[in-house]
Amino acid sequence: MTKIDYDDLKRGGIIQQRDSDxxxxxxxxxxxxxDSDNLAKIGEIAEKYGKGYVRCTTMQGIExxxxxxxxxxxxxxxxxxxxxxxxxxxxxxxxxxxxxGSSLCKYGLFDTTKIAKKLDDAFFGKEKIKHKxxxxxxxxPNSCALPRAHDIGLxxxxxxxxxxxxxxxxxxxxxxxxxxxxxxxxxxxxxxxEKCNYCGKxxxxxxxxxxxxxxRGFDIYVGGRMGGEAQLGQLAMHFVPxxxxxxxxxxxxxxxxxxxxxxxxxxTFINRVGFEWFKERIx
Amino acid sequence: MSDKTKKLDLRxxxxxxxxxxxREPIEQIKEGEILEILIDYVPAIETIGQLAFKHNLxxxxxxxxxYVKLTLRK
Ligand code: SF4
Ligand code: SF4
Ligand code: SF4
Numbered sequence: 001m002t003k004i005d006y007d008d009l010k011r012g013g014i015i016q017q018r019d020s021d022x023x024x025x026x027x028x029x030x031x032x033x034x035d036s037d038n039l040a041k042i043g044e045i046a047e048k049y050g051k052g053y054v055r056c057t058t059m060q061g062i063e064x065x066x067x068x069x070x071x072x073x074x075x076x077x078x079x080x081x082x083x084x085x086x087x088x089x090x091x092x093x094x095x096x097x098x099x100x101g102s103s104l105c106k107y108g109l110f111d112t113t114k115i116a117k118k119l120d121d122a123f124f125g126k127e128k129i130k131h132k133x134x135x136x137x138x139x140x141p142n143s144c145a146l147p148r149a150h151d152i153g154l155x156x157x158x159x160x161x162x163x164x165x166x167x168x169x170x171x172x173x174x175x176x177x178x179x180x181x182x183x184x185x186x187x188x189x190x191x192x193x194e195k196c197n198y199c200g201k202x203x204x205x206x207x208x209x210x211x212x213x214x215x216r217g218f219d220i221y222v223g224g225r226m227g228g229e230a231q232l233g234q235l236a237m238h239f240v241p242x243x244x245x246x247x248x249x250x251x252x253x254x255x256x257x258x259x260x261x262x263x264x265x266x267x268t269f270i271n272r273v274g275f276e277w278f279k280e281r282i283x
Numbered sequence: 284m285s286d287k288t289k290k291l292d293l294r295x296x297x298x299x300x301x302x303x304x305x306r307e308p309i310e311q312i313k314e315g316e317i318l319e320i321l322i323d324y325v326p327a328i329e330t331i332g333q334l335a336f337k338h339n340l341x342x343x344x345x346x347x348x349x350y351v352k353l354t355l356r357k
Contacts (some may be wrong), residue, residue, distance in 0.1 A: 106333065147348040175351065176329040205332045207342035 006190060012125070013086030014072070017065065022276040023072060024055075025064045026087030027079070031098035031116035031137075032060035032145075041082045049075050059134070060097050060145075079235050090132070091263075093123045093253075099144040108132045108139035109156040109200050109216050122246050129253050131265050134225075137218075141197045148233040151266040152249055153221040157239060158200030164188055167208035173202045173211070217241050220248055222278070223270040231267060233274055236282060250281040288317040293327070294350050296305035309334050310356050323350035331355075 012025045015024040027042065042062060046054050051066040052233040065073055071098045079086070098116035102108030116137050123135065140157075140169075147153025174199030181195035182202075189210065203211040217239035224233030252266070255278060260269040270278050289308060293301055301324055307310060311317050311332070328344075328351060335342045335355055343354035 083299065106330075152343060170342060171346065172328070172332050172342070172344045175344070176325065176332070177344070201329065205329055205336060207335045209336075 012090060012092065014086045015063070015089060021069060022066050023069060025067050025075065025079070026057070026089065027064070028085045028087040028095040029060055029062065030085070030096060030120045031113040033113060034062065035228050036090065038082060038084050041078075041084060045075055045078060054175075058181075059087075059095055061095055062088075069256045074184075082247050090126055093129050093133045095133070096120045096124065097145045097150070099138040101139040101143075105139060105144075105198070106204075107142060107201070109158050110139050110218075112137040112139040112145075112154075112156070115154075115245065116244065118246065119249065123249065123253070126253075128257055131256060131260060131263070133253065133256070133266060134164075135249065141199045148221050148224045149226050150224050150233065151222065151231045152252055152270065154218040154223055154240075154245065155221065156200075156216065156218055157198035158203065158216045159198055159239070160200075160203045160211045161214050162189065163210050163212060166208045167206075168208055168210075172206065173206055176201055176205060214241065220252070222252055223267040223275070225265065225267040229267070231270055234270075236279055248282075255281045286316060288319055291318070292321045293320060293322045293324075295316060296327075297321065297324050297347055298327055298330075302330055305331055305334070309355065312338070312340060312355060314357050316357060318355045320353040320355070322353065328353065329332070 003023040013026040017024055042064065046052055046064045049067050049071050050064050055063045055065065057063055063249040098112040099105065101110060101112035103111050103113065103208060119135060130212040134150040135152045136145045136147045137154040138145045138147050138156065141155055143155055147155050167189050169184050169189065171184050173189055174182040174184050179195045179197055180193050182189050184231060206254045219235055220240055221233030222236045225231060237248055256266055256269060291308060292305060293304055296304065301322065305320060308318055319340055320331065340355045340357055345352045
């Protein structure tokens with residue numbers, strides 16, 4: 001008879017396999033980062049207790065399948081000792097996802113991996129939030145970590161000013177803008193602001209520094225999700241400064257905690273009460 | 284004058300070859316030298332623009348039919 005440690009099970013990260021003698025162990029990687037020593041340890045565990053392979057999840061985590069129920073406590077302890085984090089499942093705030101951000105990607109406007117870490121400290125596994133809530137942060141509108149497919153998605157944007165006297169009309173910005181927001185008129189760049197999505201490419205590319213970055217911040221989208229009821233998140237807050245991001249997300253989750261019915265996810269909740277109703281409460 | 288102009292025809296090339304072929308020539312441009320690049324892959328145009336930005340190079344950009352001519356000088 002196997003002794004089952006129920007307190008340990010409550011910490012999450014264990015998924016029953018189709019074959020009921022086995023479980024999948026889910027590991028969470030904040031912002032998708034795995035340090036190499038942890039990676040080696042995970043490999044070692046998969047080799048020793050599993051079937052010598054792991055799976056990468058869409059939430060940037062790692063899962064080790066084929067762990068015997070009987071080995072569970074032993075394996076969990078080995079992971080704990082190595083400082084490897086258990087994943088989340090069930091009605092909780094999940095691992096915070098992030099794109100590589102400004103430390104790796106040339107388009108990055110923020111180091112989103114650091115912001116993801118802060119959000120993780122503030123929100124991960126918060127018992128108060130009794131709903132599955134996924135958060136993703138990306139460092140530019142390219143949205144590589146799929147923010148609008150998450151309950152709460154952050155997209156970085158950069159606002160800018162144009163100094164016409166510096167513009168030579170070279171046309172580079174017009175060429176690279178995916179939104180076709182810029183035209184060259186009389187040898188000067190002319191922007192149609194309604195088309196611009198504040199991606200930050202102009203100020204970071206113009207060889208004559210005719211575009212100057214003014215402010216940067218995050219647009220916050222709410223109510224996105226995948227699955228059978230897939231829908232995209234809607235824009236709830238515009239240009240939130242980095243320092244106010246935690247408060248902004250807190251406001252969204254507070255409304256959810258105070259008003260949602262049991263089992264209602266942010267998307268279902270917003271669909272029921274209406275986006276405008278929700279927006280009024282977070283302003 | 285012409286011996287100071289280096290030409291690179293990268294039409295048809297895509298990443299990462301566009302970067303591999305341009306990185307060193309761009310870094311090595313000296314005062315008075317000109318580097319002319321013909322290219323038709325838009326994301327690479329942007330990368331080269333950023334390199335020019337980083338190395339404080341003067342920059343001309345001209346669209347010719349289905350490709351562009353970038354002229355970099357120090
Ligand atoms: S979202 Fe933008 S900054 Fe982040 S990885 Fe994608 S392109 Fe780079
Ligand atoms: S890249 Fe700079 S100099 Fe060239 S057209 Fe755009 S703003 Fe003007
Ligand atoms: S900042 Fe605006 S105008 Fe410039 S490339 Fe991005 S979308 Fe286009």
